[in-house]
Amino acid sequence: MADEKEKLTIVMFNGDLDHALAGFTLATTAASMGMEVSMFFTYWGLNIIKKNEGKIRSKGLMKKMLNFMNRGGSKRLKLSHFNMFGLGTWMMKKLMKEVNYPSLDEMITMAQEMGVKLVPCSTTCGIMGISDDDAFREQIGSLAGAAFFLNEARQSKVTLFI
Amino acid sequence: MADEKEKLTIVMFNGDLDHALAGFTLATTAASMGMEVSMFFTYWGLNIIKKNEGKIRSKGLMKKMLNFMNRGGSKRLKLSHFNMFGLGTWMMKKLMKEVNYPSLDEMITMAQEMGVKLVPCSTTCGIMGISDDDAFREQIGSLAGAAFFLNEARQSKVTLFI
Amino acid sequence: MADEKEKLTIVMFNGDLDHALAGFTLATTAASMGMEVSMFFTYWGLNIIKKNEGKIRSKGLMKKMLNFMNRGGSKRLKLSHFNMFGLGTWMMKKLMKEVNYPSLDEMITMAQEMGVKLVPCSTTCGIMGISDDDAFREQIGSLAGAAFFLNEARQSKVTLFI
DSSP, X not given: OTTOOOEEEEEEOOOSHHHXXXXXXXXXXXXXXXXXXXXXXXXXXXXXXXXXXXXOOOSSHHHHHHHHXXXXXXXXXXXXXXXXXXXXXXXXXXXXXXXXXXXXXXXXXXXXXXXXXXXXBHHHHHHHTOOXXXXXXXXXXXXXXXXXXXXXXXXXXXXXXX | OTTOOOEEEEEEOOOSHHHHHHHHHHHHHHHHTTOEEEEEEOGGGXXXXXXXXXXXXXXXXHHHHHHHHTOOOTTTOOOSSOOGGGHHHHHHHHXXXXXXXXXXXXXXXXXXXXXXXXEEBHHHHHHHTOOOGXXXXXXXXOOBOHHHHHHHHHTOSEEEEO | OTTOOOEEEEXXXXXXXXXXXXXXXXXXXXXXXXXXXXXXXXXXXXXXXXOSSSOOOOXXXXXXXXXXXXXXXXTTXXXXXXXXXXXXXXXXHHHHHHTTOOOHHHHHHHHHHTTOEEEEBHHXXXXXXOOOGGGBOTTOOOOBOHHHHXXXXXXXXXXXXO
């Protein structure tokens, strides 16, 4: 690996607002520092890049239930702690606005504009029945598996599991 | 480190079904790609490699309580989200079967057959009173501490804390 | 990066007793092995290095509420699992004492004496209104942002997100 590029690879496993904000703050900062950034979304992390509108079509009762309860979309995420039936999450968003911090939704768009690669995990999608092309926001990369992630990771200076 | 081997080291800190599946999917995929893989189990992560049968013998009321409530075994793990008194976990397992995805138990056996090293953390075992040799599945490596893990990690291309 | 030092960088994102103990066990072990260690505290992780005495002064009702409920201090942290209204956390501390394992508070002091750098995240502090200089324990480094962390991380052999 003679001319290894400075690269950051992140697995987004958790789908809470706080994990998402931490991930995208690191991703956009790294991109602005000239690093190449890949984010790989698996398990609950898939919720972060689901569409805010519409719903996911899937076949079978269990998949329908799972995808209904686990609907996702950057605007629906909650804090992993201190959600307090929505109050904590609402306060957090309010405080972010007060200091002019971008919303998660704006950060995702910003990351995409900066060239950060957003890749959904094919295995989780397969198990949860998210076969639908329009489950995710626009300009999301094609589904890929663990081998793809590991290949990215072993070319990276820094790899994080969030 | 002139001829550094391509190595993956994982700390398994969480003991939920989803974390365990993510860890073993990465471990087995990396092994199939020719990487050397070590997994270091600490705190709740120890539950993943505990035996499914029998119980852990430990001395003292508190240790007995802790080990009873925290019984572990790959077949007893629950999802970290959407467990819903067992319903979510049951649905997840069912959906995995539908697409012929191996169960966690099968994946652990597979990882062992592929040469993935599974190492329990000696410090956690010491504190929780898991002194018993037969607490863990067969062919688990000897207990080792943080220094062991750090040595593995600094020879690794990729290190993850799951 | 011709003479890259053996360095460990840790993001402390979670603020539970178990995550804190895992982080500081790794940090002090790495320092004793001659590694250079930086710990970067963000989100709930900030609670770990907050003062045990006194309270955080902040302006505005929401910030006051958030900082009251999220008071922190190494002696107030709880386990992420099996807290059981404090019983599990109390048992854990008791068991640690039985095997003469240092308390979290002692480990943080020890880490500082060994030269481990403890750095609070400026962005989280800004959003949560922790502007107060005396929110944190003594000898904590100045606030720094994601760019600081990424710079440390890309010079590190091992980087963990805990």
